[in-house]
Amino acid sequence: MHSVYDFSAGDHAVMLGDQVRLDAYHEAITHQVKEGMVVAEIGTGTGILSAFAASKTKGQITAIEYYGYSAKIAEDMMKAAKLDQVKVIRAKSFDVILDPQPDVLITETIGAIGPEENIVELCYDFKKRHPNIKSIIPSRIRVCAEPIRSTKLVGWEQNFYDYFASASFGTFDYKAVRPTLENIWCSQVRYDSLSDAETLGDPIVLAEYVLGETEFSSFSKEIDLSELQTVDAVHLYFEAVLDQDLILSTHYSEPETHWRHGFVSRPTNGNKLTVSFESGAICVTPTWQV
Numbered sequence: 001m002h003s004v005y006d007f008s009a010g011d012h013a014v015m016l017g018d019q020v021r022l023d024a025y026h027e028a029i030t031h032q033v034k035e036g037m038v039v040a041e042i043g044t045g046t047g048i049l050s051a052f053a054a055s056k057t058k059g060q061i062t063a064i065e066y067y068g069y070s071a072k073i074a075e076d077m078m079k080a081a082k083l084d085q086v087k088v089i090r091a092k093s094f095d096v097i098l099d100p101q102p103d104v105l106i107t108e109t110i111g112a113i114g115p116e117e118n119i120v121e122l123c124y125d126f127k128k129r130h131p132n133i134k135s136i137i138p139s140r141i142r143v144c145a146e147p148i149r150s151t152k153l154v155g156w157e158q159n160f161y162d163y164f165a166s167a168s169f170g171t172f173d174y175k176a177v178r179p180t181l182e183n184i185w186c187s188q189v190r191y192d193s194l195s196d197a198e199t200l201g202d203p204i205v206l207a208e209y210v211l212g213e214t215e216f217s218s219f220s221k222e223i224d225l226s227e228l229q230t231v232d233a234v235h236l237y238f239e240a241v242l243d244q245d246l247i248l249s250t251h252y253s254e255p256e257t258h259w260r261h262g263f264v265s266r267p268t269n270g271n272k273l274t275v276s277f278e279s280g281a282i283c284v285t286p287t288w289q290v
Contacts, residue, residue, distance in 0.1 A: 012046055012070070018258040021248065025108065026052050028137045028242035033057055033104055040064065040102035040130070042093045042122050043109040047074030047086070053106060054083040060100065061086045064093050093126055101132035105212070112191060112250075112259045113284045114143045114238035115217035115277055120209045127212035138240040138248070142208045145223055145275060147201035147231040148252070148263070150194050154232060157265055160185055186267040189236060189284050194252040194261040200231050206275055220276035225266065234273055236262040236284065 015021065029049065033039060033056040041050045044063035053061050063078075063086055065071040071090040078086045089096060105126060109117040119141065127133050161181060164174035174181070207219035225231050237250040238259075250259045262284075264273060270288035277284045 009069075012073075014258045016046070016048065020255045020257050021108070022048065024242055024246060024248045025049055025106075025137070028246055029053055029106065030056060031243050032135050032137060035059075037103040038098075038100050039104045039106065040098060040126070040133075042105065042107040042126060043117070044074050044088065045070050045108075047077045047088065049106050049108060050074070050086050050088075051077070051081065051083060053104070054078075054081075054086050058085055059103075062096075062098055062102070063088045064091060064096055066090070066092055093122055096126075097129055101130050103132065103134050105130070105133050105136045107137070110138075110141070110238065110240060110259075111282075113189065113236050113262055113277075114141050114240075115207070115209070115279075116282055116284065118217070118280065120211065120214050120217035121279060123211040124213070124215045133212065136211045138211060138242045140208065140210055140241040142239045142241075143206040143219070143277075144237055144239060144251075145204045145206055145221075146199055146235045146237070146251075147223075147225060147228050147233075148194065148197045148235045149200055149230055149232050150197040150263075152192070152194065152196050153263065153265060156190075156192065157185055182267050183288075186265045186270065186288060187286060189262050189264055189286060191260040191262050193256060194235060194263060195256075197235060197252045197261075201225075201228050206236075207277070216279045218277060218279045220274060223273045223275065224271070225273065226271040231266060233263045233265050234275075234286075236264065236275065 029052045033053050036059050037057045038059045039053045039061045041063045044065045050063040075088045109119040111117045168174050206221045240248040252261045264286040269290045272289040274287045
């Protein structure tokens with residue numbers, strides 16, 4: 001049974017409004033999907049990537065979607081567009097075995113940092129049960145970190161403290177817990193536009209996945225900033241290889257996407273940051289050490 005509250009229509013609207021994302025996937029699909037090919041898509045949402053594929057092949061296309069409302073929109077869209085070769089299946093991809101086997105697998109189950117929507121595990125499982133798959137879009141995902149400085153980030157953090165300070169009265173003064181508030185602010189990955197950021201260190205690859213071959217997405221890596229005292233944050237981003245020379249990236253220097261720019265603020269005494277992720281988790285965990 002699928003809940004009527006399975007997805008946010010607003011979230012889908014934002015994703016459909018992300019022209020950078022759509023253009024990149026359209027280019028990759030146009031290059032890799034040829035007439036007669038059989039295609040599968042995991043996490044089709046409202047169906048647009050499967051529709052891109054349907055414009056390139058009359059072969060069978062299976063659009064797999066777990067959430068009921070999303071699948072309903074996709075079904076109605078395919079019917080209205082007369083894309084009869086597209087079959088929308090409401091299911092978990094782990095429960096689906098297709099015949100004929102697909103030649104191409106498409107998925108945009110990419111989290112804000114990369115692995116949070118289980119793209120690694122989904123692709124590995126699906127490829128294991130469909131060994132005839134010749135290409136996966138995307139083929140690889142890298143999770144990266146970069147030390148940065150940003151004046152906008154400093155302002156956001158100060159606003160956070162100011163909200164607490166404005167509610168103080170008498171002896172009930174939030175200044176007394178400023179270190180606690182700083183630790184909380186710096187213990188989460190946050191997302192916004194880092195258009196003014198300046199890189200202050202070399203990029204670091206935290207994890208790299210070959211989709212369909214890498215089985216688990218877990219990783220943990222330490223970043224030492226002790227020699228980079230002017231750094232005020234670590235920028236976290238992904239690079240998804242959609243085609244030979246086509247990379248979709250959330251690095252702050254690239255055109256902005258609906259994922260925005262991920263970052264972890266540096267606390268006053270923070271010199272070492274461990275970034276970790278466990279397979280099946282919904283978020284990346286940052287941990288600071290002196």
